Amino acid sequence: MKIILLGYMGVGKSTLGNALAKELEINFIDLDAYIEQKEGKSISDLFVNKAEISFRKKETNYLKQILNHESSFVLSLGGGTPCYANNMELINKYSKNTFYLKASFQFLSKRLYNEKNVRPLLQHLKHLDEFEDFIRKHLFERQNYYFLANFTINVETQSIENNITQILNQLN
Structure with a gap:
């Protein structure tokens, strides 16, 4: 069983994924943590030093590695993972248990504003209005993939418990 969680940054994919994997007694993989471990660098460093497009190519390659594993797992994707290359097609090819964790831009803005300095795509945003506009636009652009x-x-x-129950009720 391969369960894949996707959605915008800050929506809780890693927190929910970890709890779900414990409930199911299967492995949990956070794609960003997996990439950091393989590359020996933080996601922020990979973005800064190599630019986003280089990071996205690596991300797709690591995603393929994980999806090709035979074992069961819960996989938490990066917020942009479904939006690049043919990643969403690939994800749906390997799993019928893909879940978009959805939240409004207001909810995400409140959650992410204090974390903006550790999020590569948000670090340049200084004012709350500018930050909210970015989240609104970015979420709108990505939702078609989600x-x-x-x-x-x-x-x-x-x-989290109710979200886990809802996911368990949908598993194929």
Whole structure:
């Protein structure tokens, strides 16, 4: 069983994925952490030193490695992973258990504003208005990819336990 969680940064993919994997007693893989471990550098460093397009190519290669594993797992993707190359097509080829963890831009803006200095795509945003506009536009651009997931879970109105129950009820 391969369960894949996707959605915008800060939506809780890693937190929910880790809890879900424990519930199912299977491996949890955070794609960003996997890349950092393989590359020996932080995602921020990979973005700064090599530019985003170079990072996205590496990300796709590591995604393919993980998807080709025979074992069961819960995989938490980076927020941009589904939006590059043919990643979403690849993801849906390997799993029918893909979940878009959905939240509004207001919810995400509140959650991410204090973390902006450790998020490579947000570090340049200085003012709250500018930050909210960026999140709104970026989320709008990415949602078409996110909606290609097999299921959508609205995470901002439920507890982690309720989100896990909802996912468990949808598993194929």
